[in-house]
Amino acid sequence: MALPSRFGIRLISPFFVPHRCDSILASKAAQAILRKDIKDVEHVPPLVPGSEIPASYRYIYPDFLALPDIKKRNKLAEKLNRMDMLRRRSVMEIPEFYPGSVLAVTTSDPNAPNKTSRFVGICICRGGNQLLSFMILRNVIDGLGCEIKYDLYNPTIRKIEVLKLERRLDEQLFYLRDAPPEHSTFPFDMEATPHPEGLAVPLNETVVHLNPFPWKTRWELYGFRGFTYDFLPSRKVVRKAKVLAPLEWERFDLMKKYRVQIPLEDQEEMFKDILVHNCGTFEKKRRRR
């Protein structure tokens, strides 16, 4: 059955969240902020002028931000959630990572022979908020692409290791599904390259050349920067891409920005607890030394 071409836009995979704007992490402001580690608080600009909280917390701990829907927000519930998250963080350390960095996750699994399972892969998405926050790891094993979604605060997770800490040009790398497999294959015995403290998190500016058509979804419509392709199949598709391109007036829509983001005063409240928690852990580490 040949449907008219106007129905082709709906073909979007369930995990994929269309993100038409540029990556926040790869923006110039983010690069300036993420240049130094948390410890050198003096060099990092504060979140709000006059506060102790560094601005880099916005990118390092995005899971502490609540859902920016005004109707669904409740301050007490957010507070209780945060306390739960800190409790879990006191037991298991959740390291700093970004979409694009390579991770290894060991979980306790009742069906595995040793009751543990380990998975290595590139983080292609980091989403959710508070206790619901998750990440998706991707790897190609024996020519088969595997993706696993982990809840960050799931108590069955034993350990999260960062094998390679870096950022990419995009916040979502779902287009690796249509890329050649060498871009998302990582050996399970991959050695960790340690990231020295105080250095900037490197921005990996590799541009992936995608496979020829057909693709899983139409990646070219959403303004990703991290891939190229040879040609588009027909002239109609190109015309449609123009229609779906981000509108110019959206940049000046202040109310839209306000609805999507959480105001800075509220962010300050959310990051206060983790700041206290971090100070405590740093002191502990110093004592051990």
Added chain:
Amino acid sequence: MAQALRALCGAFGSSCRIGNSLGAKLPGPVRTESAISFSGSFVNVDFVRHGGKSHSHRRQVKINPYHILPEIPAVEKTQERLTEENAQFLQQVNADNVSPLKAPPPERKPFTYWTKRTGLICKKIGVIPQWLTNGRRIRCSVVQVIDNHVVSSSAPEEFAKQYNASRYKPKVRNVGCMVVGAESIDPTNLTDDYVKLFEPAGLQPKRKLSKFIVTPDALVQPGTALRATHFRTGDYVDVGAKTIDHGFQGVMKRWKFKGGPATHGATKFHRRPGSIGHGAHNSKVKKGKKMPGFMGGKYQMQRCLQIMRMNRTHDVMYIRGTFPGATNSWCYVFDTVARSKRPLKNPPPMPTHYPEDDVTPHSEETFVPLLFQLDKPTIEFEITEDDLKKVRTGAKTAQKSPSKAPPKAGAKVAGKS
């Protein structure tokens, strides 16, 4: 409708004025201080547990149940603002207030099969994930008990008088009722009549009021505070709330019909229900046919939900599962009606939990043993003997199969290819 409203007002004393226009519009703020008598009865009939009509999908015409409107109109607010001296005077009056709690409490009675305790007025704060000790993720809806106090309680005899002419009469033979209020508010912005309702209980006026039907052994003194400890962790509760109001909706959203085709010459038939009755025998529309109409905005109950966790400082309960209603909306929590889940062997505090009864100092948070506490070490599964047996047998078969077991025909084909 006029009859219903009259019957409703008859419960609170005959002298209540309604006005001539009895349509969808009610008369404005009726401020008749002398005309209304407050003889222990209560005004609001917002919710009655087992009352209510059968399932009808028509939206009820919105009638404000208060014949006394709580808030002063905005124009009058400015006129009635207090001076400092008056405010001080009011504070003194509040200090000298005679609370009914100074009288000795009534005799306590045990929890039986037939007792029906009060419910609580709560606010649904959110829905969050929690984990069990076996690693399974569950959904818990978080509920806060906001400042609940008993405003009035009436014995079965009084309650029968209130509903003498109404449809509740046969049901309430040996049942009393209690009015509970939640979330106290500033009395300076309210009408005198509304504030007077709370005087006999010695309380601040409340934003939300509702009536609970209880058995006479579970009546609580007016003025007492109801907290989340009215229930315990592990108890099963029923939760009632209003579903999200979607307004008038078509048949695809309301009943999940499939609609019509998008193409192939379909004109004006994309979201329609199709035929609703035809043929020689059924040449009419059957009763209860699914049609477009008002969706949501209805009171519904969800039964048999377990309380997994409780925070005493904030009066917050974590209830396993979900129930209707959006976040930040009101809901009512009761003991379950389900017989198998009623805690007869381990009875709950009767008529409610008093903080004086605590023998041992209570912890801030209580958990069900099945629920994982996030500050405990990570879940690790032990290797049992059965697992070891499986490994051994698996190894044996793996060794034997190439030598002893003859290869099958299918295996050969697979090997060739």
